[in-house]
Amino acid sequence: MIRQCAILFGCLALGELVVYLTGIKLPSSIIGMLFLTLFLRLGWIKLHWVQGMSDFLVANLGFFFIPPGVALMCYLDIIQAQFWPIVIATLISTIVVLVITGWVHQLMRKIK
Template sequence: MKIIKQLFWIFLFSLLGEGVSILISNFVAIPGSVIGMILLFMALHFDWIKLSQVDEVGTWLTDNMAILFVPAGVGLMTNFDLLANVWLQLLIIMVVTVSIMMWFVGTIVQKVMSKNGQKLNKTRIERTDSNA
């Protein structure tokens, strides 16, 4: 019964995500599964539901994630004749976008770390001044 309740929560947020995706489809195309994960994250973060309510099923799903990629892999193999004509363009796009994303994330992380480091140093200086 516990696993059925955990599946219920995961499927509920997936359904909510699909509903929101349909509602906003005229404005922006975001997959319902992504919206559902964001909604589940927010519910967990704000303690609307407890981690123990989805822990076992969520762990099982992430442990067996490779199974979920089989249909996509089969789809690529069945449409290989279409991809064979544009493989070089796809490869270039992948390399360029991954490089840009790595640069972007690295820059953001460095800025956040430097701001946190400045705050940490400032806090240490204030503490040593007040103790003297």
């Protein structure tokens, strides 16, 4: 369990270091996950080394959405005032993401 935490938090720390040194505008957690993926693909980290902790985090993922949900309730008046722009932006961005994802998938299938 300690090794699993150390590996996951080590990749997160590596992501923090990259953001600190380069100043890029990406979340360090995303960069850390990319490092973890790279290390898994290269075989430097074995899947069974992090499987238990990963399964635990995914199984309890709902708990990580409680703080943002509470924060949304704190800003309910702003959300009500801007309801339609939020809905329209959400729908348009969802459609754009679906279309681009489908297009890229079809493109990759043709290349393959």
